[in-house]
Protein backbone atom coordinates (compact mmCIF):
# COMPACT_ATOMS: atom_id res chain seq x y z
CA UNK A 1 0.00 0.00 0.00
CA UNK A 2 1.19 3.43 -0.76
CA UNK A 3 1.20 5.34 2.47
CA UNK A 4 1.88 8.54 0.63
CA UNK A 5 -1.68 8.44 -0.60
CA UNK A 6 -2.91 8.70 2.94
CA UNK A 7 -2.20 11.45 5.35
CA UNK A 8 -0.04 9.28 7.52
CA UNK A 9 3.18 11.12 7.21
CA UNK A 10 3.00 11.67 10.93
CA UNK A 11 2.97 7.98 11.72
CA UNK A 12 5.68 7.26 9.24
CA UNK A 13 7.98 9.89 10.58
CA UNK A 14 7.59 8.49 14.06
CA UNK A 15 8.64 5.11 12.80
CA UNK A 16 11.30 6.21 10.43
CA UNK A 17 12.96 8.80 12.60
CA UNK A 18 13.96 6.13 15.03
CA UNK A 19 15.19 3.56 12.55
CA UNK A 20 18.77 3.35 11.46
CA UNK A 21 19.35 4.44 7.90
CA UNK A 22 20.66 1.63 5.74
CA UNK A 23 22.04 1.07 2.29
CA UNK A 24 18.94 0.85 0.17
CA UNK A 25 19.95 -0.82 -3.05
CA UNK A 26 20.74 -4.43 -2.44
CA UNK A 27 22.12 -5.99 -5.60
CA UNK A 28 21.03 -9.49 -6.46
CA UNK A 29 24.41 -11.11 -6.13
CA UNK A 30 26.87 -12.07 -3.40
CA UNK A 31 26.33 -8.72 -1.76
CA UNK A 32 22.72 -9.56 -1.19
CA UNK A 33 23.60 -12.90 0.30
CA UNK A 34 25.99 -11.21 2.68
CA UNK A 35 23.33 -8.69 3.37
CA UNK A 36 20.89 -11.41 4.24
CA UNK A 37 23.35 -13.14 6.50
CA UNK A 38 24.90 -10.14 8.13
CA UNK A 39 22.20 -7.52 8.29
CA UNK A 40 18.84 -8.86 7.28
CA UNK A 41 18.60 -11.66 9.72
CA UNK A 42 20.12 -9.68 12.54
CA UNK A 43 17.73 -6.83 11.92
CA UNK A 44 14.82 -9.15 12.18
CA UNK A 45 16.07 -11.39 14.91
CA UNK A 46 16.37 -8.56 17.39
CA UNK A 47 12.61 -8.32 17.51
CA UNK A 48 11.80 -11.84 16.45
CA UNK A 49 13.50 -14.58 18.42
CA UNK A 50 12.17 -17.16 16.00
CA UNK A 51 14.29 -15.79 13.19
CA UNK A 52 17.49 -16.36 15.09
CA UNK A 53 16.74 -20.05 14.70
CA UNK A 54 17.32 -19.71 10.97
CA UNK A 55 20.84 -18.41 11.27
CA UNK A 56 22.54 -21.81 11.58
CA UNK A 57 20.73 -23.00 8.45
CA UNK A 58 22.37 -23.11 5.11
CA UNK A 59 21.30 -20.37 2.75
CA UNK A 60 20.81 -21.50 -0.82
CA UNK A 61 21.12 -18.59 -3.17
CA UNK A 62 19.61 -19.05 -6.59
CA UNK A 63 18.90 -16.33 -9.07
CA UNK A 64 18.69 -18.30 -12.27
CA UNK A 65 15.76 -20.53 -12.77
CA UNK A 66 17.54 -23.68 -13.85
CA UNK A 67 17.38 -27.15 -12.57
CA UNK A 68 20.79 -27.92 -11.16
CA UNK A 69 20.68 -31.63 -10.74
CA UNK A 70 23.50 -33.74 -9.44
CA UNK A 71 25.38 -31.12 -7.46
CA UNK A 72 26.57 -33.90 -5.24
CA UNK A 73 29.76 -32.23 -4.13
CA UNK A 74 32.22 -34.36 -2.25
CA UNK A 75 33.57 -33.19 1.02
CA UNK A 76 37.27 -33.68 1.80
CA UNK A 77 36.37 -36.95 3.49
CA UNK A 78 35.16 -38.24 0.14
CA UNK A 79 31.69 -38.89 1.56
CA UNK A 80 28.87 -37.47 -0.51
CA UNK A 81 26.78 -34.92 1.40
CA UNK A 82 23.78 -36.70 -0.06
CA UNK A 83 24.51 -40.02 1.62
CA UNK A 84 22.44 -39.02 4.60
CA UNK A 85 19.63 -37.67 2.45
CA UNK A 86 16.52 -39.52 3.55
CA UNK A 87 13.49 -37.39 2.77
CA UNK A 88 10.37 -38.20 4.76
CA UNK A 89 7.94 -37.89 1.89
CA UNK A 90 4.26 -38.19 2.80
CA UNK A 91 2.52 -41.35 1.66
CA UNK A 92 0.60 -40.50 -1.47
CA UNK A 93 -1.89 -42.00 -3.87
CA UNK A 94 0.04 -41.66 -7.14
CA UNK A 95 -3.15 -41.60 -9.18
CA UNK A 96 -4.12 -38.25 -7.63
CA UNK A 97 -0.82 -36.82 -6.38
CA UNK A 98 2.81 -36.52 -7.40
CA UNK A 99 5.87 -35.34 -5.49
CA UNK A 100 8.73 -33.13 -6.61
CA UNK A 101 11.69 -32.74 -4.30
CA UNK A 102 13.77 -29.61 -3.65
CA UNK A 103 17.09 -29.72 -1.83
CA UNK A 104 19.61 -26.89 -1.91
CA UNK A 105 22.55 -29.30 -1.92
CA UNK A 106 21.32 -30.96 -5.09
CA UNK A 107 20.44 -34.26 -3.44
CA UNK A 108 17.11 -34.63 -5.24
CA UNK A 109 15.14 -33.38 -8.26
CA UNK A 110 15.62 -29.63 -7.91
CA UNK A 111 17.80 -27.11 -6.09
CA UNK A 112 15.33 -24.23 -6.35
CA UNK A 113 11.65 -23.98 -5.53
CA UNK A 114 10.96 -22.12 -8.78
CA UNK A 115 12.48 -24.86 -10.91
CA UNK A 116 10.13 -27.34 -9.24
CA UNK A 117 7.15 -25.04 -9.86
CA UNK A 118 8.24 -24.75 -13.49
CA UNK A 119 8.14 -28.55 -13.74
CA UNK A 120 4.54 -28.82 -12.50
CA UNK A 121 2.22 -29.97 -15.25
CA UNK A 122 0.07 -27.13 -16.59
CA UNK A 123 -3.64 -27.33 -15.70
CA UNK A 124 -3.13 -30.64 -13.96
CA UNK A 125 -6.15 -31.99 -12.12
CA UNK A 126 -3.70 -33.83 -9.87
CA UNK A 127 -2.07 -32.33 -6.81
CA UNK A 128 1.69 -31.76 -6.95
CA UNK A 129 3.49 -31.73 -3.63
CA UNK A 130 6.72 -29.76 -3.79
CA UNK A 131 8.67 -31.18 -0.88
CA UNK A 132 11.26 -28.63 0.27
CA UNK A 133 14.17 -29.69 2.43
CA UNK A 134 15.39 -27.69 5.42
CA UNK A 135 17.22 -24.53 4.40
CA UNK A 136 16.83 -20.93 3.37
CA UNK A 137 16.04 -20.57 -0.34
CA UNK A 138 17.06 -17.12 -1.47
CA UNK A 139 14.93 -16.72 -4.60
CA UNK A 140 11.81 -15.03 -5.88
CA UNK A 141 9.09 -17.56 -6.63
CA UNK A 142 5.98 -17.26 -8.77
CA UNK A 143 3.23 -19.86 -8.98
CA UNK A 144 1.42 -18.85 -12.19
CA UNK A 145 -2.31 -19.19 -12.73
CA UNK A 146 -1.92 -22.36 -14.77
CA UNK A 147 -0.18 -24.30 -11.98
CA UNK A 148 -3.19 -25.24 -9.86
CA UNK A 149 -3.17 -27.69 -6.97
CA UNK A 150 0.39 -27.15 -5.78
CA UNK A 151 1.47 -27.86 -2.20
CA UNK A 152 4.68 -26.43 -0.72
CA UNK A 153 5.70 -28.82 2.07
CA UNK A 154 8.51 -27.54 4.29
CA UNK A 155 10.15 -29.13 7.30
CA UNK A 156 8.97 -26.58 9.86
CA UNK A 157 8.49 -22.82 9.67
CA UNK A 158 11.56 -22.36 11.85
CA UNK A 159 13.82 -24.33 9.52
CA UNK A 160 12.59 -23.95 5.93
CA UNK A 161 12.12 -20.56 4.30
CA UNK A 162 11.79 -18.85 0.96
CA UNK A 163 13.43 -15.47 1.23
CA UNK A 164 13.86 -12.49 -1.04
CA UNK A 165 14.35 -8.76 -0.69
CA UNK A 166 12.44 -6.87 -3.37
CA UNK A 167 10.61 -3.72 -2.33
CA UNK A 168 7.96 -1.56 -3.99
CA UNK A 169 10.58 0.55 -5.78
CA UNK A 170 12.55 -2.32 -7.23
CA UNK A 171 9.48 -4.24 -8.36
CA UNK A 172 7.49 -1.22 -9.60
CA UNK A 173 4.79 -1.48 -7.00
CA UNK A 174 4.09 -3.12 -3.66
CA UNK A 175 1.92 -5.75 -5.37
CA UNK A 176 4.91 -7.22 -7.21
CA UNK A 177 7.40 -7.07 -4.35
CA UNK A 178 6.43 -10.46 -2.91
CA UNK A 179 9.18 -12.99 -2.32
CA UNK A 180 6.53 -15.52 -3.31
CA UNK A 181 3.55 -14.72 -5.53
CA UNK A 182 0.72 -17.19 -5.95
CA UNK A 183 -1.78 -16.67 -8.76
CA UNK A 184 -2.95 -20.28 -9.01
CA UNK A 185 -6.04 -21.72 -7.30
CA UNK A 186 -5.94 -24.49 -4.69
CA UNK A 187 -2.50 -23.63 -3.35
CA UNK A 188 -1.45 -25.18 -0.04
CA UNK A 189 1.61 -24.42 2.11
CA UNK A 190 2.65 -26.43 5.14
CA UNK A 191 5.43 -25.90 7.64
CA UNK A 192 7.56 -23.25 5.95
CA UNK A 193 8.22 -19.54 6.11
CA UNK A 194 7.88 -16.75 3.60
CA UNK A 195 10.15 -13.77 4.22
CA UNK A 196 11.01 -10.43 2.76
CA UNK A 197 14.27 -9.14 4.20
CA UNK A 198 14.43 -5.85 2.28
CA UNK A 199 16.05 -3.20 4.45
CA UNK A 200 13.83 -1.31 6.81
CA UNK A 201 13.89 2.20 5.37
CA UNK A 202 15.67 5.22 6.78
CA UNK A 203 13.92 8.53 7.46
CA UNK A 204 11.69 9.87 4.71
CA UNK A 205 12.19 6.93 2.38
CA UNK A 206 9.25 5.91 0.21
CA UNK A 207 8.84 2.77 -1.88
CA UNK A 208 10.11 0.48 0.85
CA UNK A 209 7.00 -1.69 1.19
CA UNK A 210 8.15 -5.29 1.00
CA UNK A 211 5.72 -8.19 0.71
CA UNK A 212 6.70 -11.69 1.85
CA UNK A 213 3.88 -13.42 -0.04
CA UNK A 214 1.03 -12.35 -2.28
CA UNK A 215 -1.90 -14.75 -2.39
CA UNK A 216 -4.00 -13.92 -5.42
CA UNK A 217 -5.41 -17.39 -6.06
CA UNK A 218 -8.73 -18.66 -4.72
CA UNK A 219 -8.98 -21.55 -2.21
CA UNK A 220 -5.59 -21.41 -0.54
CA UNK A 221 -4.62 -22.92 2.80
CA UNK A 222 -1.60 -22.32 5.04
CA UNK A 223 -0.78 -24.64 7.92
CA UNK A 224 2.00 -23.98 10.39
CA UNK A 225 3.58 -21.27 8.22
CA UNK A 226 5.63 -18.18 9.06
CA UNK A 227 5.34 -14.79 7.37
CA UNK A 228 8.15 -12.33 8.07
CA UNK A 229 8.54 -8.75 6.93
CA UNK A 230 7.95 -5.21 8.14
CA UNK A 231 5.56 -3.06 6.10
CA UNK A 232 2.95 -5.08 4.11
CA UNK A 233 4.20 -8.57 5.01
CA UNK A 234 1.23 -10.69 4.01
CA UNK A 235 -0.71 -9.65 0.92
CA UNK A 236 -3.96 -11.56 1.37
CA UNK A 237 -4.99 -10.21 -2.01
CA UNK A 238 -8.17 -11.95 -3.13
CA UNK A 239 -10.06 -15.21 -2.88
CA UNK A 240 -10.97 -17.54 -0.04
CA UNK A 241 -8.08 -18.42 2.25
CA UNK A 242 -7.49 -20.33 5.46
CA UNK A 243 -4.54 -19.88 7.84
CA UNK A 244 -4.00 -22.20 10.79
CA UNK A 245 -1.22 -22.13 13.41
CA UNK A 246 0.72 -19.42 11.58
CA UNK A 247 3.23 -16.82 12.79
CA UNK A 248 2.89 -13.41 11.14
CA UNK A 249 5.37 -10.59 11.76
CA UNK A 250 5.24 -7.00 10.53
CA UNK A 251 4.87 -3.36 11.39
CA UNK A 252 2.47 -1.42 9.17
CA UNK A 253 -0.55 -3.04 7.49
CA UNK A 254 1.10 -6.38 7.84
CA UNK A 255 -1.96 -8.37 6.84
CA UNK A 256 -3.49 -6.47 3.93
CA UNK A 257 -5.57 -7.07 0.82
CA UNK A 258 -9.12 -7.88 -0.13
CA UNK A 259 -9.17 -11.59 0.73
CA UNK A 260 -12.00 -13.48 2.41
CA UNK A 261 -10.03 -15.29 5.05
CA UNK A 262 -10.12 -17.05 8.37
CA UNK A 263 -7.01 -16.95 10.55
CA UNK A 264 -7.23 -19.54 13.27
CA UNK A 265 -4.84 -19.93 16.19
CA UNK A 266 -2.28 -17.57 14.62
CA UNK A 267 0.26 -15.28 16.25
CA UNK A 268 0.35 -11.70 14.97
CA UNK A 269 3.57 -10.11 16.12
CA UNK A 270 4.21 -6.41 15.66
CA UNK A 271 7.85 -5.38 15.21
CA UNK A 272 7.04 -1.65 15.19
CA UNK A 273 9.46 0.39 17.27
CA UNK A 274 8.79 0.44 20.99
CA UNK A 275 6.86 3.56 21.96
CA UNK A 276 8.10 5.63 24.92
CA UNK A 277 6.11 5.20 28.11
CA UNK A 278 3.30 7.73 28.21
CA UNK A 279 3.47 8.45 24.47
CA UNK A 280 0.23 8.18 22.56
CA UNK A 281 1.89 7.83 19.16
CA UNK A 282 0.62 4.99 17.03
CA UNK A 283 3.30 3.54 14.75
CA UNK A 284 1.77 0.53 13.10
CA UNK A 285 -1.33 -1.38 12.10
CA UNK A 286 -2.03 -5.09 12.01
CA UNK A 287 -4.52 -5.10 9.16
CA UNK A 288 -5.48 -2.98 6.18
CA UNK A 289 -8.43 -4.72 4.59
CA UNK A 290 -9.37 -3.49 1.13
CA UNK A 291 -13.11 -4.15 0.71
CA UNK A 292 -14.30 -1.47 -1.70
CA UNK A 293 -18.07 -1.92 -1.79
CA UNK A 294 -20.98 -3.43 0.06
CA UNK A 295 -21.36 -6.01 -2.71
CA UNK A 296 -18.04 -7.67 -1.89
CA UNK A 297 -18.11 -10.56 0.56
CA UNK A 298 -14.46 -10.25 1.58
CA UNK A 299 -13.17 -9.78 5.11
CA UNK A 300 -10.52 -10.93 7.55
CA UNK A 301 -11.67 -13.03 10.52
CA UNK A 302 -9.18 -13.77 13.30
CA UNK A 303 -10.30 -16.55 15.61
CA UNK A 304 -8.47 -17.67 18.73
CA UNK A 305 -5.33 -15.71 17.83
CA UNK A 306 -2.66 -13.85 19.80
CA UNK A 307 -1.69 -10.24 19.11
CA UNK A 308 1.53 -8.97 20.67
CA UNK A 309 5.03 -7.68 19.98
CA UNK A 310 6.30 -4.12 20.14
CA UNK A 311 5.10 -0.61 19.30
CA UNK A 312 1.60 0.80 19.54
CA UNK A 313 -0.66 -0.38 16.76
CA UNK A 314 -4.20 -0.35 15.49
CA UNK A 315 -6.07 -3.58 14.87
CA UNK A 316 -6.95 -2.22 11.46
CA UNK A 317 -6.90 0.73 9.12
CA UNK A 318 -9.58 1.33 6.49
CA UNK A 319 -7.60 0.92 3.29
CA UNK A 320 -10.87 1.13 1.37
CA UNK A 321 -14.30 2.38 2.54
CA UNK A 322 -15.92 -1.02 3.27
CA UNK A 323 -12.92 -2.53 5.04
CA UNK A 324 -14.10 -5.51 7.13
CA UNK A 325 -12.16 -7.18 9.95
CA UNK A 326 -13.18 -9.04 13.09
CA UNK A 327 -11.23 -10.49 16.00
CA UNK A 328 -12.84 -13.24 18.11
CA UNK A 329 -11.53 -15.09 21.17
CA UNK A 330 -8.19 -13.34 20.64
CA UNK A 331 -5.67 -12.33 23.29
CA UNK A 332 -4.29 -8.83 22.81
CA UNK A 333 -1.43 -7.28 24.74
CA UNK A 334 -1.15 -3.59 25.61
CA UNK A 335 0.39 -2.79 22.20
CA UNK A 336 -3.14 -2.15 20.89
CA UNK A 337 -3.96 1.58 20.88
CA UNK A 338 -7.03 2.16 23.11
CA UNK A 339 -9.09 3.48 20.18
CA UNK A 340 -8.41 0.20 18.42
CA UNK A 341 -9.09 1.13 14.82
CA UNK A 342 -8.41 3.90 12.31
CA UNK A 343 -10.46 5.31 9.42
CA UNK A 344 -7.45 6.85 7.62
CA UNK A 345 -8.71 10.28 8.59
CA UNK A 346 -11.78 9.87 6.40
CA UNK A 347 -14.85 10.07 8.68
CA UNK A 348 -17.18 9.19 5.78
CA UNK A 349 -15.76 5.67 6.07
CA UNK A 350 -17.06 5.35 9.63
CA UNK A 351 -20.53 4.56 8.21
CA UNK A 352 -19.33 1.77 5.95
CA UNK A 353 -16.38 0.02 7.56
CA UNK A 354 -17.10 -3.07 9.64
CA UNK A 355 -14.73 -3.58 12.55
CA UNK A 356 -15.80 -6.01 15.24
CA UNK A 357 -14.50 -7.71 18.34
CA UNK A 358 -15.94 -10.68 20.18
CA UNK A 359 -14.89 -12.21 23.50
CA UNK A 360 -11.28 -11.08 23.25
CA UNK A 361 -9.03 -10.96 26.31
CA UNK A 362 -5.90 -9.17 27.52
CA UNK A 363 -5.06 -5.56 28.21
CA UNK A 364 -5.34 -4.59 24.54
CA UNK A 365 -8.88 -5.97 24.30
CA UNK A 366 -10.38 -3.38 26.62
CA UNK A 367 -13.01 -1.72 24.41
CA UNK A 368 -13.87 1.16 26.77
CA UNK A 369 -12.04 3.75 24.68
CA UNK A 370 -12.67 2.25 21.25
CA UNK A 371 -13.67 4.42 18.28
CA UNK A 372 -17.42 4.93 17.88
CA UNK A 373 -17.59 2.71 14.78
CA UNK A 374 -15.92 -0.30 16.43
CA UNK A 375 -18.50 -2.94 17.29
CA UNK A 376 -18.81 -5.42 20.09
CA UNK A 377 -20.30 -8.28 18.13
CA UNK A 378 -23.13 -10.47 19.36
CA UNK A 379 -23.09 -14.27 19.04
CA UNK A 380 -24.90 -14.31 15.70
CA UNK A 381 -22.65 -11.72 14.12
CA UNK A 382 -19.45 -13.35 15.35
CA UNK A 383 -20.43 -16.82 14.21
CA UNK A 384 -21.09 -15.62 10.66
CA UNK A 385 -17.37 -14.84 10.40
CA UNK A 386 -15.71 -17.57 12.41
CA UNK A 387 -17.92 -20.33 11.05
CA UNK A 388 -15.97 -22.12 8.31
CA UNK A 389 -18.88 -21.42 5.98
CA UNK A 390 -17.55 -17.82 5.82
CA UNK A 391 -14.91 -19.15 3.39
CA UNK A 392 -17.11 -21.96 1.97
CA UNK A 393 -14.59 -24.37 3.45
CA UNK A 394 -16.77 -27.44 2.82
CA UNK A 395 -16.37 -26.82 -0.93
CA UNK A 396 -12.59 -26.95 -0.98
CA UNK A 397 -10.64 -27.10 2.30
CA UNK A 398 -8.88 -30.43 2.87
CA UNK A 399 -7.83 -31.49 6.36
CA UNK A 400 -4.15 -31.01 7.24
CA UNK A 401 -3.07 -34.64 7.14
Ligand SMILES: *[C@@H]1O[C@H](CO)[C@@H](O)[C@H](O)[C@H]1NC(C)=O
Pocket residue numbers: 027028029030031
Ligand atom coordinates in the same frame (compact mmCIF):
# COMPACT_ATOMS: atom_id res chain seq x y z
C1 LIG B 1 27.30 -7.19 -7.16
O1 LIG B 1 26.64 -5.98 -7.36
C2 LIG B 1 27.45 -4.84 -7.11
C3 LIG B 1 26.59 -3.61 -7.21
O2 LIG B 1 25.76 -3.66 -8.35
C4 LIG B 1 28.61 -4.85 -8.08
O3 LIG B 1 29.46 -3.74 -7.81
C5 LIG B 1 29.39 -6.14 -7.94
O4 LIG B 1 30.41 -6.19 -8.92
C6 LIG B 1 28.48 -7.34 -8.10
N1 LIG B 1 29.21 -8.56 -7.78
C7 LIG B 1 29.14 -9.65 -8.54
C8 LIG B 1 29.93 -10.82 -8.06
O5 LIG B 1 28.46 -9.71 -9.55
Ligand SMILES: *[C@@H]1O[C@H](CO)[C@@H](O)[C@H](O)[C@H]1NC(C)=O
Pocket residue numbers: 100101108109119
Ligand atom coordinates in the same frame (compact mmCIF):
# COMPACT_ATOMS: atom_id res chain seq x y z
C1 LIG C 1 12.43 -36.88 -8.97
O1 LIG C 1 13.24 -37.82 -8.34
C2 LIG C 1 12.64 -39.10 -8.22
C3 LIG C 1 13.50 -40.00 -7.36
O2 LIG C 1 14.82 -39.55 -7.30
C4 LIG C 1 12.42 -39.67 -9.61
O3 LIG C 1 11.80 -40.92 -9.51
C5 LIG C 1 11.53 -38.72 -10.38
O4 LIG C 1 11.37 -39.16 -11.70
C6 LIG C 1 12.11 -37.33 -10.39
N1 LIG C 1 11.14 -36.42 -11.00
C7 LIG C 1 11.48 -35.44 -11.85
C8 LIG C 1 10.36 -34.62 -12.42
O5 LIG C 1 12.63 -35.21 -12.16
Ligand SMILES: *[C@@H]1O[C@H](CO)[C@@H](O)[C@H](O)[C@H]1NC(C)=O
Pocket residue numbers: 096124125126127148149185186
Ligand atom coordinates in the same frame (compact mmCIF):
# COMPACT_ATOMS: atom_id res chain seq x y z
C1 LIG D 1 -7.27 -28.85 -8.88
O1 LIG D 1 -7.68 -27.53 -9.21
C2 LIG D 1 -8.95 -27.48 -9.79
C3 LIG D 1 -9.18 -26.04 -10.23
O2 LIG D 1 -8.92 -25.15 -9.21
C4 LIG D 1 -9.97 -27.97 -8.78
O3 LIG D 1 -11.27 -27.95 -9.33
C5 LIG D 1 -9.62 -29.40 -8.38
O4 LIG D 1 -10.47 -29.84 -7.36
C6 LIG D 1 -8.20 -29.47 -7.88
N1 LIG D 1 -7.80 -30.86 -7.66
C7 LIG D 1 -7.22 -31.25 -6.53
C8 LIG D 1 -6.79 -32.69 -6.51
O5 LIG D 1 -7.01 -30.52 -5.58
Ligand SMILES: *[C@@H]1O[C@H](CO)[C@@H](O)[C@H](O)[C@H]1NC(C)=O
Pocket residue numbers: 024025167169201205206207208
Ligand atom coordinates in the same frame (compact mmCIF):
# COMPACT_ATOMS: atom_id res chain seq x y z
C1 LIG E 1 12.31 4.75 -4.12
O1 LIG E 1 12.49 5.64 -5.19
C2 LIG E 1 12.37 7.01 -4.81
C3 LIG E 1 12.42 7.84 -6.08
O2 LIG E 1 13.52 7.48 -6.85
C4 LIG E 1 13.48 7.34 -3.83
O3 LIG E 1 13.34 8.66 -3.40
C5 LIG E 1 13.36 6.42 -2.62
O4 LIG E 1 14.43 6.63 -1.74
C6 LIG E 1 13.36 4.96 -3.06
N1 LIG E 1 13.09 4.12 -1.92
C7 LIG E 1 13.72 2.98 -1.66
C8 LIG E 1 13.27 2.22 -0.47
O5 LIG E 1 14.61 2.55 -2.36
Ligand SMILES: *[C@@H]1O[C@H](CO)[C@@H](O)[C@H](O)[C@H]1NC(C)=O
Pocket residue numbers: 155156157190191223224225244245400
Ligand atom coordinates in the same frame (compact mmCIF):
# COMPACT_ATOMS: atom_id res chain seq x y z
C1 LIG F 1 3.38 -28.57 10.66
O1 LIG F 1 2.22 -27.80 10.87
C2 LIG F 1 1.23 -28.45 11.62
C3 LIG F 1 0.00 -27.57 11.60
O2 LIG F 1 0.23 -26.38 12.24
C4 LIG F 1 1.77 -28.72 13.00
O3 LIG F 1 0.79 -29.42 13.77
C5 LIG F 1 3.01 -29.57 12.91
O4 LIG F 1 3.58 -29.74 14.17
C6 LIG F 1 4.03 -28.90 11.99
N1 LIG F 1 5.17 -29.78 11.75
C7 LIG F 1 6.43 -29.36 11.82
C8 LIG F 1 7.47 -30.37 11.52
O5 LIG F 1 6.74 -28.22 12.11
Ligand SMILES: *[C@@H]1O[C@H](CO)[C@@H](O)[C@H](O)[C@H]1NC(C)=O
Pocket residue numbers: 366367368369
Ligand atom coordinates in the same frame (compact mmCIF):
# COMPACT_ATOMS: atom_id res chain seq x y z
C1 LIG G 1 -10.58 -0.48 30.59
O1 LIG G 1 -10.14 0.82 30.27
C2 LIG G 1 -10.77 1.81 31.06
C3 LIG G 1 -10.33 3.16 30.49
O2 LIG G 1 -8.93 3.25 30.44
C4 LIG G 1 -10.37 1.64 32.52
O3 LIG G 1 -11.02 2.61 33.30
C5 LIG G 1 -10.81 0.24 32.95
O4 LIG G 1 -10.36 0.01 34.26
C6 LIG G 1 -10.26 -0.81 32.03
N1 LIG G 1 -10.85 -2.10 32.35
C7 LIG G 1 -10.13 -3.16 32.66
C8 LIG G 1 -10.88 -4.41 32.96
O5 LIG G 1 -8.91 -3.14 32.70
Ligand SMILES: *[C@@H]1O[C@H](CO)[C@@H](O)[C@H](O)[C@H]1NC(C)=O
Pocket residue numbers: 378379380381
Ligand atom coordinates in the same frame (compact mmCIF):
# COMPACT_ATOMS: atom_id res chain seq x y z
C1 LIG H 1 -27.06 -9.23 16.70
O1 LIG H 1 -26.83 -7.96 16.11
C2 LIG H 1 -27.53 -7.78 14.89
C3 LIG H 1 -27.04 -6.47 14.27
O2 LIG H 1 -27.10 -5.46 15.20
C4 LIG H 1 -29.01 -7.78 15.17
O3 LIG H 1 -29.73 -7.62 13.95
C5 LIG H 1 -29.38 -9.12 15.80
O4 LIG H 1 -30.73 -9.09 16.19
C6 LIG H 1 -28.51 -9.38 17.03
N1 LIG H 1 -28.75 -10.76 17.45
C7 LIG H 1 -28.86 -11.11 18.72
C8 LIG H 1 -29.08 -12.54 19.00
O5 LIG H 1 -28.77 -10.29 19.61
Ligand SMILES: *[C@@H]1O[C@H](CO)[C@@H](O)[C@H](O)[C@H]1NC(C)=O
Pocket residue numbers: 383387388389
Ligand atom coordinates in the same frame (compact mmCIF):
# COMPACT_ATOMS: atom_id res chain seq x y z
C1 LIG I 1 -21.96 -22.90 10.56
O1 LIG I 1 -22.70 -22.62 9.39
C2 LIG I 1 -23.41 -23.74 8.90
C3 LIG I 1 -23.99 -23.37 7.55
O2 LIG I 1 -24.49 -22.07 7.55
C4 LIG I 1 -24.45 -24.15 9.92
O3 LIG I 1 -25.15 -25.29 9.49
C5 LIG I 1 -23.75 -24.47 11.25
O4 LIG I 1 -24.70 -24.73 12.25
C6 LIG I 1 -22.88 -23.31 11.69
N1 LIG I 1 -22.07 -23.74 12.83
C7 LIG I 1 -21.96 -23.02 13.92
C8 LIG I 1 -21.08 -23.60 14.99
O5 LIG I 1 -22.52 -21.96 14.06
